[in-house]
Amino acid sequence: MRGTSSHSAGxxxxxxxxxxxxGLFETVLLRDGQPQLWEAHLARLARGCEMLAIPLPAQAALxxxxxxxxxxxxxxxxxxxxxxxxxxxxxxxxxxxxxxxxLVPFVPKEACWMRGVHIRHCALRLGIQPALAGLKHLNRxxxxxxRAEWSTPEVAEGVLCxxxxxxxxxxxxxxxxxxxxxxxxxxxxxxxxxxxxxxxxRQRVSLQEVExxxxxxxxxxxxxxxxxxxxxxxxxxxxxxxxRELKRWNIRHRHRPLQAEAHAxxxxxxxx
Amino acid sequence: MRGTSSHSAGxxxxxxxxxxxxGLFETVLLRDGQPQLWEAHLARLARGCEMLAIPLPAQAALxxxxxxxxxxxxxxxxxxxxxxxxxxxxxxxxxxxxxxxxLVPFVPKEACWMRGVHIRHCALRLGIQPALAGLKHLNRxxxxxxRAEWSTPEVAEGVLCxxxxxxxxxxxxxxxxxxxxxxxxxxxxxxxxxxxxxxxxRQRVSLQEVExxxxxxxxxxxxxxxxxxxxxxxxxxxxxxxxRELKRWNIRHRHRPLQAEAHAxxxxxxxx
Numbered sequence: 104m105r106g107t108s109s110h111s112a113g114x115x116x117x118x119x120x121x122x123x124x125x126g127l128f129e130t131v132l133l134r135d136g137q138p139q140l141w142e143a144h145l146a147r148l149a150r151g152c153e154m155l156a157i158p159l160p161a162q163a164a165l166x167x168x169x170x171x172x173x174x175x176x177x178x179x180x181x182x183x184x185x186x187x188x189x190x191x192x193x194x195x196x197x198x199x200x201x202x203x204x205x206l207v208p209f210v211p212k213e214a215c216w217m218r219g220v221h222i223r224h225c226a227l228r229l230g231i232q233p234a235l236a237g238l239k240h241l242n243r244x245x246x247x248x249x250r251a252e253w254s255t256p257e258v259a260e261g262v263l264c265x266x267x268x269x270x271x272x273x274x275x276x277x278x279x280x281x282x283x284x285x286x287x288x289x290x291x292x293x294x295x296x297x298x299x300x301x302x303x304x305r306q307r308v309s310l311q312e313v314e315x316x317x318x319x320x321x322x323x324x325x326x327x328x329x330x331x332x333x334x335x336x337x338x339x340x341x342x343x344x345x346x347r348e349l350k351r352w353n354i355r356h357r358h359r360p361l362q363a364e365a366h367a368x369x370x371x372x373x374x375x
Numbered sequence: 376m377r378g379t380s381s382h383s384a385g386x387x388x389x390x391x392x393x394x395x396x397x398g399l400f401e402t403v404l405l406r407d408g409q410p411q412l413w414e415a416h417l418a419r420l421a422r423g424c425e426m427l428a429i430p431l432p433a434q435a436a437l438x439x440x441x442x443x444x445x446x447x448x449x450x451x452x453x454x455x456x457x458x459x460x461x462x463x464x465x466x467x468x469x470x471x472x473x474x475x476x477x478l479v480p481f482v483p484k485e486a487c488w489m490r491g492v493h494i495r496h497c498a499l500r501l502g503i504q505p506a507l508a509g510l511k512h513l514n515r516x517x518x519x520x521x522r523a524e525w526s527t528p529e530v531a532e533g534v535l536c537x538x539x540x541x542x543x544x545x546x547x548x549x550x551x552x553x554x555x556x557x558x559x560x561x562x563x564x565x566x567x568x569x570x571x572x573x574x575x576x577r578q579r580v581s582l583q584e585v586e587x588x589x590x591x592x593x594x595x596x597x598x599x600x601x602x603x604x605x606x607x608x609x610x611x612x613x614x615x616x617x618x619r620e621l622k623r624w625n626i627r628h629r630h631r632p633l634q635a636e637a638h639a640x641x642x643x644x645x646x647x
Contacts, residue, residue, distance in 0.1 A: 114386040114393050116475060121386050121454070123515035124396030155516070156523065182393070191547055192515065192522035203388060230502025230566070231538045234520050242514035243395035243464065244427070248506050250464035251428065266503045266538075275463055294502070 109171050110205030118201060120184030123192065124241035127151040131179040132209065132332045132369055136172035138179065139369050140331050143299035148183065151238040157185050157200050168204040176209040178332055184241070211333060211371065216362070219339030219354040220259035220328065222273065224317060225249040226344040228266040229294040237297035250274045252344070259336065260328055262317065270317050271295040276330045279310070279361065280323035286310045286361060300331040303368050308361065321350050327361060335365035381443050382477030390473060392456030395464065396513035399423040403451040404481065404604045404641055408444035410451065411641050412603050415571035420455065423510040429457050429472050440476040448481040450604055483605060483643065491611030491626040492531035492600065494545065496589060497521040498616040500538040501566040509569035522546045524616070531608065532600055534589065542589050543567040548602045551582070551633065552595035558582045558633060572603040575640050580633065593622045599633060607637035
């Protein structure tokens, strides 16, 4: 089945996932059919269901798409909505959540691991919403607008601050940096998506959650982006929101320990 | 066709409407098949398409659902997504927006027009996001969470402030009040949905957009909620977010002019 894509059925007209973005998703790396960081994905989904009051499906239902998985690397996208029903925004009295999924082949970007990536600040600021902070929910228009700020293929990701100027995340990855010898990552209690790789790294290395403005990146000895599908990318260059260079880092031979931990968690090689 | 519901097809698995809430909607009152405030709905949709860079369908395509309309009152829900495609959040190079709709019979709540409604403050605060402010987009989780704060049927709507404490809107209606003899409504340049009834009223009466905290409601001589489907509801009672009464208004025989304008715009009687 390597190299083939498959997905479940589509969505009824009245699904609350499309009407309101009333749901959650997970994007999971599969290696020969085995989900990587699966416990962390299940835990985030459970936390999202609790915060949104969506009944959590049984683990067996969540694992059903794995039966369709093939050999090699694939990405499983799991989507869970509150289903249909309710009057307007009001919750349905007896919700029947709807689970859908797709499986696609995946090839990691080894060049990004090795040579690092070029990123830029986004002009868009993330709205502050503690009731949704950390969740991988389906209200992602801010991410869509931020990603639309550049089209040059050299720029891998954008950097996002919240409306009060605190650094939060990159457009589809979490941010990490080394500063005065300490590993830090932004707190995500007001907005942003708490990545499963970030969660797993916090359990393995000393990685402090901090509140900092965007200037901390320029002060950092090293910066990385990471998520549970791509692994960890060192940042080689940072631009401002107009595309003007702010800083470059020499990433060769430096700061391998964090990348080693991340890649051990995902089964990726450190030196491909 | 009175009393029957109909809707278009559902959504493919990969529609960006469900993946990211990447789209817009309009909820339109039809009277004997004639859309009320249609120009205002088209204008808001066009503004949303411009802000989100979604190609606006031709007016003929947007009016196609009207061919399925029947006699009497119905509500048309029009949904427009960016369609499928793109890599992750990135916009598809050649977007094919997807238009879907449903038609349902509608009976206005005459008792709300006549006797007024009971509302309460919500604990949830709306995140500030000028890039989406005013739009009727599909990222509505905040509205869902706010509406879930109460379940008593006596309470018609919740009142929402932003994270900086400014009054914004009600959960599915706009807010209006009379203060020192002047009609006011919150500015909606940071968050909230700019209703088409609100837009139409601003063109007909002296209605000032202001920045105020929630306490302004208790100081008001009269308060109303309005949208383009329900018309204008006088507020008879306001509670705090714990359901404790803050204020009552005697709505009988008072402040009819604003309601008269609103109901003239929608073809509703003032004294049903």
